[in-house]
Ligand code: SF4
């Protein structure tokens with residue numbers, strides 16, 4: 001497996017990070033005019049799942065426009081409540097006035113962490129570890145069975161809660177015995193070559209280290225449609241880093257990805273992600289937060305996997321002609337899929353697949369929001385937010401869950417005990433012989 005960083009590159013207590021200057025002295029990134037677009041309708045506040053369960057959280061209107069108005073006074077520090085925003089981005093969708101709420105939150109969080117947070121505190125070290133899951137997963141997956149057994153042990157989980165602030169109730173996801181990249185390399189890379197149907201796969205951390213079956217399904221489905229798939233070297237999408245205000249970490253990872261995908265985009269490849277938070281990050285957060293050569297091109301050429309097939313292939317006819325053994329699913333659309341307008345695609349597609357019953361379990365947030373539900377002090381609120389989804393899943397016909405987001409999948413399994421599948425796995429079952 002070829003990855004850019006080595007384990008010695010990372011120190012969770014390191015204080016040498018320069019703050020990413022996304023706000024001052026850069027007119028393109030000046031978010032204060034965006035704050036003036038807010039007319040205080042409160043639609044964002046009523047859409048916020050955290051504000052609904054956490055009475056101390058002042059909500060997105062405060063975190064966005066109000067905080068940025070206060071920033072006009074030079075001496076105004078970012079309020080620490082920004083660390084309770086889970087970065088679900090639902091408020092972006094709710095705002096009728098195009099206020100760049102999540103961009104404001106990400107920027108404020110980066111500034112708060114860089115300038116206000118104690119770098120030796122348990123919260124900072126825990127958040128830095130959560131944000132850099134890729135780094136630790138890379139080490140853990142060298143001895144996957146042993147790592148999974150240690151991390152799954154109840155005593156270790158209790159120690160982790162006390163020392164690191166990780167909730168003992170959460171089951172750590174098992175490492176795959178063969179990572180996706182190892183499988184790809186052992187397989188000898190692409191099985192299909194094409195001059196005009198070419199995609200570069202951004203697998204992200206979870207498909208690589210924990211659920212390689214999702215990455216394998218993505219490769220097999222795209223190859224069945226005649227696509228040449230390549231798997232370039234890549235960093236983390238940055239999603240957990242944005243959510244924890246670790247903007248320098250996110251910029252480092254974005255740099256690795258932009259460098260390795262840019263040449264391929266010039267050669268005619270589009271970029272495909274199987275995780276909706278990864279596609280969201282490459283499409284929206286990268287160009288909103290970072291300025292680097294090739295980042296706009298990467299954004300313009302990135303698609304979620306099924307979104308890409310719906311645009312470029314007659315996926316619906318292929319599904320109507322296929323059939324699978326009888327099975328029923330309770331489908332949850334991740335918040336980041338909603339932000340990309342992808343929340344209905346799995347249900348609309350699979351309801352026409354012979355043998356399948358699929359039910360949308362509603363538009364609530366799963367509550368885990370990446371790393372939010374992995375924090376001891378947020379665990380209870382995370383489960384309260386998820387209650388509506390758990391309840392709807394239990395009332396659905398199927399007792400298997402389906403979603404595109406790895407952490408929503410953890411929460412669905414944790415709250416119901418159901419097995420969870422990715423839509424690409426069902427697509428593979430239906431279309432790949
Ligand atoms: S991103 Fe989500 S948690 Fe954060 S303020 Fe917006 S709606 Fe609330």
Ligand code: SF4
Pocket residue numbers: 037038039040041042043044045060061064065094095096097098099101
């Ligand atoms: S939804 Fe938009 S316009 Fe309404 S209060 Fe929130 S930021 Fe302001």
